[in-house]
Amino acid sequence: MFSVRTVPLRLRQCSKYYSPFFTRRTIRQALAMSTISEAIIKDHREIEQYYNEVINNAGDHDYQTRYGNQFIWELARHSVGEELVVYPAMEKYLGEKGKDMAESDRKDHAVVKEMLKTFQNMKSSDPDYVNQLQKLWGPLSEHIKEEEERDLPALEQQLQAVEGESTSMATSFGRTKAFVPSRSHPSAGEHPPFETAMGLLAAPIDHLADLFRKFPDQKVSPNPSTK
């Protein structure tokens, strides 16, 4: 994550270059450089990392709770972000093929969200905690593979025809993730706009409850608007 600290000291001391405006603008520009595929794939790698942290630390319940919560937080926001930004774009740019892809991806999400809901209601001390996460990882890893190998390359190819579209979608995806729920709400559905809108009503409650959950970096809660 970019921060003031990432600006070299000498540059910071030079008032010509260092100002809050300069820093904010530079951060925005740097964040805006990625394509939608890069943004999605970056999330996938993070989700994988959090999964591995839970799986590989059996017995350390506090550690597993922190990374389990981080996994839920990231996956829930990522999923709704895709439903609101990426799947409509597939339908728009890839015609019938895109509609089929989006429909299949939404069905995958519905299955994973149900399993995530079960997982998020478990304590790390539960003997089935890791089992439930591994069970969820089966369909989720298949879904991730399919998105990366089939959906995103097809979408990216079409987006190339419209200058700046992929980058602009990456920015929208990032912004969308800041206001969507951070827990799983499968009954809210995966079909925008109406069913997803129902899910969005849960977002403020999720964000408030996050204040009281444990996360890996000792923060009270990761701030969605900074990711």
Ligand SMILES: [Fe+2]
């Ligand atoms: Fe994804």
